[in-house]
Amino acid sequence: xxxxxxxxxxxxxxxxxxxxxxxxxxxxxxxxxxxxxxxxxxxxxxxxxxxxxxxxxxxxxxxxxxxxxxxxxxxxxxxxxxxxxxxxxxxxxxxxxxxxxxxxxxxxxxxxxxxxxxxxxxxxxxxxxxxxxxxxxxxxxxxxxxxxxxxxxxx
Numbered sequence: 001x002x003x004x005x006x007x008x009x010x011x012x013x014x015x016x017x018x019x020x021x022x023x024x025x026x027x028x029x030x031x032x033x034x035x036x037x038x039x040x041x042x043x044x045x046x047x048x049x050x051x052x053x054x055x056x057x058x059x060x061x062x063x064x065x066x067x068x069x070x071x072x073x074x075x076x077x078x079x080x081x082x083x084x085x086x087x088x089x090x091x092x093x094x095x096x097x098x099x100x101x102x103x104x105x106x107x108x109x110x111x112x113x114x115x116x117x118x119x120x121x122x123x124x125x126x127x128x129x130x131x132x133x134x135x136x137x138x139x140x141x142x143x144x145x146x147x148x149x150x151x152x153x154x155x
Contacts, residue, residue: 023152024150024151024152025051025056025151025152025153026047026048026149026150026151027061027148027149027150027151028045028047028148028149029061029063029146029147029148030043030045030146030147030148031145031146032144032145032146032147034142035065035067035142035143035144035145036140036141036142036144037134037140037141037144037147038134038139038140038141039134039136039137039138039139039140039141040133041134042131042132042133043131043132043133043147044129044130044131045129045130045131045132045148045149046127046128046129047127047128047129047130047149047151048126048127049082049122049124049125049126049127049128050125052082052122052123052124052125053121053122053123054121054122054153054154055119055120055121055153055154056117056119056120056121056122056151056152056153056154057115057117057118057119057120057151057152057153057154057155058079058115058116058117058120058130058149058150058151059113059114059115059116059149059150059151059152060075060077060091060093060113060114060116060132060147060148060149061111061112061113061114061146061147061148061149061150062093062095062111062112062114062144062146062147063109063110063111063112063144063145063146063147063148064095064096064101064110064112064143064144064145065109065110065143065144065145066143067142067143068095068096068141068142068143068144069142069143070095070096070136071094071095071096071097072092072093072094072095072096073092073093073095073134073136073144074090074091074092074093074134074135074136075090075091075093075132075133075134075135076088076089076090076091076132076133076135077089077090077091077116077130077131077132077133078130078131078133079116079117079128079129079130080128080129080130081122081123081124081128082122082124082125082126082127082128083122083123083124087117089116090135091114091116093112093114095110095112109145113150118154119154120154130149132147132149
């Protein structure tokens, strides 16, 4: 009887620990009015780093809608870490294949995650800032409902 109780307690603890280690440690989204992203509207995300010295995977999340007519969404990303390091990159997010959004499920909006940095080590506590700029060469881009940033502990 006592052995069963210990095994049950151990299993509960193991499940509790494993459930807390999955999923994003940060996620934030920006909704666009009328599903339209203006060309020079840089979106800024401020990510609190509470556990420095860990490796993080950083994702850009794009939620396109049917009005988006392109296959790809080019963006320019600038990241400033708490230690003062600045990283910049151009990303050409592939959103559509065979006239359908990647990962599109009937009746649900498309949610496309693009890996920006894998196993990124942030060494200092503080705020990490990421700005995202639309690089489509039009004043307004229709068909983007939301963009977001998700950060997960690297596996």
